[in-house]
Amino acid sequence: MATVDVGGVLRDISLDLCQDVSVGEYVLIHTGFAIQKVDEEEAKETLDLLRQLAEAI
Amino acid sequence: MKFVDEFRNKEIAEGLIQRIQKTSTRPIQLMEVCGTHTVSIFRYGIKSLLPEQIGLLSGPGCPVCVTPNNDIDLAIALSRQKDVMIVTFGDMMRVPGSTSSLLKEKAGGGDIRIIYSSLEALKIAKENFGKKVVFLAIGFETTSPTIAVAILRAKEEKLHNLFFLNSQKRVPPALIALLQSKQVKIDGFILPGHVSTILGTKPYQFISKEFGRPAVITGFEPLDILQGIWMLIKQIEENRAAIEIQYRRIVHEEGNPTALSKIYEVFEEDEGNWRGLGLIANSGYRFKESYRQMDVRNFDVEVERPREHPECLCGEVLQGIKSPLECRLFKKVCHPENPIGPCMVSIEGTCHTYFKYQ
Numbered sequence: 001m002a003t004v005d006v007g008g009v010l011r012d013i014s015l016d017l018c019q020d021v022s023v024g025e026y027v028l029i030h031t032g033f034a035i036q037k038v039d040e041e042e043a044k045e046t047l048d049l050l051r052q053l054a055e056a057i
Numbered sequence: 058m059k060f061v062d063e064f065r066n067k068e069i070a071e072g073l074i075q076r077i078q079k080t081s082t083r084p085i086q087l088m089e090v091c092g093t094h095t096v097s098i099f100r101y102g103i104k105s106l107l108p109e110q111i112g113l114l115s116g117p118g119c120p121v122c123v124t125p126n127n128d129i130d131l132a133i134a135l136s137r138q139k140d141v142m143i144v145t146f147g148d149m150m151r152v153p154g155s156t157s158s159l160l161k162e163k164a165g166g167g168d169i170r171i172i173y174s175s176l177e178a179l180k181i182a183k184e185n186f187g188k189k190v191v192f193l194a195i196g197f198e199t200t201s202p203t204i205a206v207a208i209l210r211a212k213e214e215k216l217h218n219l220f221f222l223n224s225q226k227r228v229p230p231a232l233i234a235l236l237q238s239k240q241v242k243i244d245g246f247i248l249p250g251h252v253s254t255i256l257g258t259k260p261y262q263f264i265s266k267e268f269g270r271p272a273v274i275t276g277f278e279p280l281d282i283l284q285g286i287w288m289l290i291k292q293i294e295e296n297r298a299a300i301e302i303q304y305r306r307i308v309h310e311e312g313n314p315t316a317l318s319k320i321y322e323v324f325e326e327d328e329g330n331w332r333g334l335g336l337i338a339n340s341g342y343r344f345k346e347s348y349r350q351m352d353v354r355n356f357d358v359e360v361e362r363p364r365e366h367p368e369c370l371c372g373e374v375l376q377g378i379k380s381p382l383e384c385r386l387f388k389k390v391c392h393p394e395n396p397i398g399p400c401m402v403s404i405e406g407t408c409h410t411y412f413k414y415q
Contacts, residue, residue, distance in 0.1 A: 014176060016206045017316045026060060028254060028307055031146075031196075032174025033203045035316060036254045036307050038060055043306035047063055050280055053287070054072020057079065 004029065060306065064278030073283040074106050081290050084110040086242055088235070088377055090228065091249035092119035092405025093277055099414035101279040107286070114241065114377035115410075117231055118249055120195045121148040121403035122375055123331045126363040128224040129154035132193045134360045135222070135353065136167040142185060143169040144178050145193035152399045155364040159193075175200075175207035182211070182219035191353050193222045198255045201225050201342070202316035205323040208348055220353040223342060226329050228252050229260045230340035236268045241377045245289040246272040247282070250304045257312025258300045265298040276304035323348050332399065333372030371398035374407050381411040388412065 002015050004027065013027075018034040021027055026038035089095055095115045098104060104113055117123050133154050136143045143159060150160045150171060163169040168188070172178055175192070182190040194204045204225065211219045228249065235243060246264060253261075253274040264272045271292035275285030285303040292298060302308050320342070329341025344352045365372075368386050373379035381387045381400070391397040393409060400408035 014174075014203075014206065017202050017313060017319065019315065028251070030199050030251065031203050032176055033206070035199065035202070035251070036313055039306045040058060043058060043060055043063075046284075046303075046305055050069050050073065050284060053076055053284070054069040057072055057075045 002034065004034070061278065064276070064280040066280060070279055070283060073280065073287060077111070077283065077287050077290060078108050080287065080294055081108050081111060082294060084112070085244040085290070085293055086112040086114055087245045087247055087286065087289055088114040088116045088243045089247040090116040090118040090232065091247075091252070092122070092403065092407065092410070093251075094118070094247055094249070094275065094282065095407055095410050096405065097277050097279065097282055099410050101282075103279065103282055111286070111290070114243065115374070115407040116235070116377055117331065117334060117375040118197070118228065118252075119375070119400070119403050119405040119407070120197055120200070120226065121152060122371060122399045122406050123226060123333070124149070124152065124195050124224050124399065125330045125332045126155050126365060127330065127360070128193070128222060129158075130360050130363055131353075131358070132159060132191070132222055133157050133162055134358050135191055135356065136162045136169055138358065140187070140189055141168070142181070142188045142190050143167070143193055144172045144181055144190060145169075146173075146195065147171045148403045149193055149195060151396060151402045153366075153396065155361055175203045176210075178219060179207055179210055179214075179216065182216050186218055189218055189220060191220045191222055193224065195224045197226055197228050197249070197252050198320070199251045201324070202255060202313070202319045205319040208323045208351060209319065211351065212348065219351065220356075221344075221351050222353045223344070225342055226331065227326065227340050227342070229256070229263070230329070230337050231331065231334060232261070232264060234334050234337050234340075235376060236264070236270065238376065243270065243377070244293060245270055247285050247289065248272050248274040248300075250274060250276045250281070250307060253302075253304070253308045253312070255313045255316045257308070258302065258310050259312075261300045265300055269298045271298045272300050274300070274302045274304050274308050276307065331375075333375040366397050369398035371400040371408070374400050381408040382415070384408070
C-alpha cells in the first residue's frame with residue numbers, strides 16, 4: 001500500500017499492479033489502485049511536439 | 058509539471074485545430090470508444106472546433122451502459138435473499154433492470170452497499186461473516202486487474218463468504234463486432250487511454266492488419282484529443298493504417314504485464330453479453346476452475362425474464378448507430394433524475410453527456 005496526494009487529499013492506494021514507484025512520482029489511479037507510473041520525460045516530449053505542431057502552421 | 062494544465066493550453070489548441078483543418082481533405086467518421094473521451098469532447102466543445110467533414114461517433118466504452126439487463130436482474134434477485142449483501146460501484150445502483158433497480162431494492166430494505174474499490178469488498182466480507190457478500194463486478198480491462206487482485210486475496214485469506222457476479226468486458230472483441238457491422242461506418246478509432254494502459258498496443262493490431270483502419274491510443278485532456286484526431290487524419294490522408302500511441306506519458310507498447318498476469322491468473326476468456334451488441338466471442342471472462350467457487354452464477358436463484366424498455370435506444374447509441382437526439386424519450390421522459398436506460402445513468406453514458414452539454 002502507499003499514501004498518495006490527490007489534489008491535496010491524502011489517500012491510501014494499492015501498489016499490487018504498479019510496484020516500481022518511488023516517493024514523489026506521479027501515478028495513474030483507478031478504483032484504489034495505482035495502475036501506471038506517469039512518465040515525465042514522455043510528457044515533456046509530447047508537449048514539445050504539440051508546440052512544434054501548433055507553431056509550424 | 059502537473060500533467061493536466063499543460064495539456065489544456067489554448068494557443069496550442071488553436072494551432073492544432075488549424076493543423077487539422079489543413080491536413081483534412083475528405084469526409085471521415087472517427088469513433089471515440091471510451092465514454093470518458095465523449096465527456097471530454099463535449100466538455101471542451103471539440104466537435105464544434107473540427108471541420109464539418111470530420112464526424113465523431115460515440116462508442117460502447119461505458120461499462121455501466123453495456124451491462125445487460127440479465128445481470129442487473131440477477132443482482133436484484135440475489136439482493137432479495139435474506140442472507141445476501143450486494144456490493145457494487147455507485148453508478149450501478151440507479152441502472153434500471155427489467156422491473157426494478159438496486160436503488161429501489163435498497164429503499165425496500167435490501168442490503169446493498171456502494172464501494173469505491175474491489176478491496177473494500179474484501180473488508181466488508183470480513184466484517185460480515187454472517188452474510189454472503191456478492192460483488193457485482195463490472196468494468197473493462199482497467200478495472201479487471203483490480204477485481205482479480207481481490208479474488209486472489211480472497212482465496213489466499215480463505216474468505217468463504219465473498220462471491221462475484223462477473224459482468225466484466227474486454228474491449229478489443231467489441232471493436233471487431235463494430236467493424237463487422239454493416240450499420241455503422243468507422244474510418245478510425247480514438248482508442249481508450251486507460252484501458253490501453255493495461256493492454257498496450259498488441260491486442261489492437263487486428264484493426265489495422267485485418268480491417269485496414271488506423272487507431273490512436275489517446276489521452277483525455279483537450280490537447281491529447283486534438284493530437285489523437287490529427288494523428289488519425291494524417292494516417293487516413295497518407296493511406297496508412299497503424300496502431301499509434303498519442304498518450305505516451307501513460308501508455309507503453311507492452312501495456313502493464315503485471316496487471317495482465319493477474320487477470321489471466323483468475324480468468325479465462327469467454328463469450329460476453331453486451332447491451333446493444335449482444336453476445337460477442339471472447340469479449341468476457343469466466344472463472345478458472347480453481348476460483349469457480351466464488352462465481353455467483355452457481356447460486357440457485359430464480360430471475361425474471363429480461364425486458365427492455367421498447368423505446369430506449371441505448372443499445373443503438375452504444376454502437377454509434379443512433380444519436381441520443383433521435384430517441385423519443387431523451388429529455389422528455391428520460392433524464393438524469395429519471396433514467397430509462399443506463400446510457401442516461403452513468404456519467405460516462407452518451408445520453409448523460411448529451412443531456413449535460415448539448
